[in-house]
Amino acid sequence: MKQITNNILMVRPVSFRMNEQTAVNNYYQKELENLNPETIQFKALQEFDAFVEKLRSVGVNVVVVNDTKENDTPDSIFPNNWMSFHADGTVGIYPMFAENRRLERREDVFETLEENGFQIDNFVDYTSAEEEELFLEGTGSLLLDRVNKKAYCALSPRADEDLFIEFCEDFEYSPVSFISNQTVGDKRLPIYHTNVMMALAENFAVICLDSIDDKKERKNIVKHLKEDGKEVIAISEKQVNCFAGNMLQLLGANNEPYMVMSQAAFDSLNKDQLNKINKHCKIVSSPLDTIETCGGGSARCMIAEVFLQKN
Template sequence: MEVNRFYTNHVMMVEPTKFFFNTETACDNEFMHNVEEDNEAIANKAIQEHRDLRAKIEEAGITVTKYEQMADDLPDSLFPNNWFSTHKYPGNIDNRLVCVYPMKAPTRQREVNPKIIEDFTEPESHTIDLTGFCEKGQVLEGTGALIFDPVNLKVYANISQRCEKDVLDHFLEQFNSKCQEPFRSVVFSSCTSSGTPIYHTNVMFSVLSEHIVVCLESIPDEEERKKVVEEITSSELNKYPKKLLEISLEEVNNMCGNIICVLNKDQEPCVIMATTAYNGFKPENLEELKAHYKIIHSDVSTIEKIGGGSARC
């Protein structure tokens, strides 16, 4: 099977204009750290890091569509994947599917940008809008919470304060109504090295074209851990079983799970990551990735420290 056709050569980025520590989201994101530094200085560093990353992505032959933060009081706007995703999988979802998700923090709920939705909606597109769950206090934070394996028709999800199982079930019901072949969920719970629940699945789990990167060490329940391994590796449960690339909790702390696979103009698979991750991977894991993908990395350390998210976000 030609798996590359399930991956995109086009990414969307929202440039931060006023980036600062968001106290609303810090309560359950252990990766965020407040620093004693002027907000303007922090914002300027974040803008430069964002621009440098975008330049490297474009230099690698990947199309980037850029937007800007809608309002000064929306510091997490540079993480649009949490409220918005699009899906178009040849032979399964032939017309683009646009999904809009319910966010936990009020500041993040206000990030929903009608212009982005309009620009990515095609004439035959379908839209799934889950923002009504915000009124009920229910949450499902996009591809921060949900890791799609479109080849094997699965959605991996770490249940947390940012990913509620009943909202996930509702989402999958709507999502599958637009698919020729339905997806199913694989759910589990994971924790950081301090024992705190991991807020987003995408800091410890990533689906690449040939590999699934996962921190099994972060899944405390043995049965759940075994189930995740089986779901990744079993030839009976996958059309195209992928190689499991296991990372440690230390690598998770270095944002090694927060990576994404895209295609360049030559349809070659590339993995975008932060320099923190590039330097944080165990040598054997980095060599495995280099053997199968072109690596694009850039320093986003200010964004990581203040915002708690990395290149995948």
């Protein structure tokens, strides 16, 4: 069982913009009022293509699927929220909070993977939970320690506890849940996705412990990470706002691991944090300013890791 993969799937956007349906609880999204929709889409596409190019240049196998114009899917660039891929050939399909995000789920994405030689044997579909207004948004909500079979989840309107437990039972993970908050105005409100404040790599974890207000929960997470031999690299809430928690470790050519993040995330890290990451692996960063500002997501959100076996 591997924690990181060389194979990823990314969705190339056609009508990227700020999604008003997700902005109600994604406090990282902002309007770019001085830009028209065409310019925002153009800039997002430039960022997307440059990012894919950068990943391929270090040997990451990127399968790119084009979004379609027929549905209004401004967030299609973040495919990891509606599907997850597992080494036993299983695909998880997830219930989405925003109605227009449900339109991102497309059969042909799986056909493309199969055409690329990946084997899909089984689907576990949680989408009926949408009828009860319950959500669990893929590897945005679920941080999977695939080696130690632990799943970390910051509970929020987009990550229901019962669904999380159901996932853990289905996929045989031990659940580690907690509440992670951010300061919005003068309130502490739940961070919408776990992968915004935490990243799990092979030998380390990047995490905003300050966002976990409950001391017991904070201690419990650190205990789990340390007992699994992971160095804990703490980041601040300010760095979370620069998407420093939204990074992902991938395998490049010759099984070389890379920590992948946006330029904004990289620029927010201090020397000590960078040294700690560099001790474990090299860093790949790419500018994603438009995508981060309008979409409220960053490098990790754009990547669906493919752990399926090849035929």
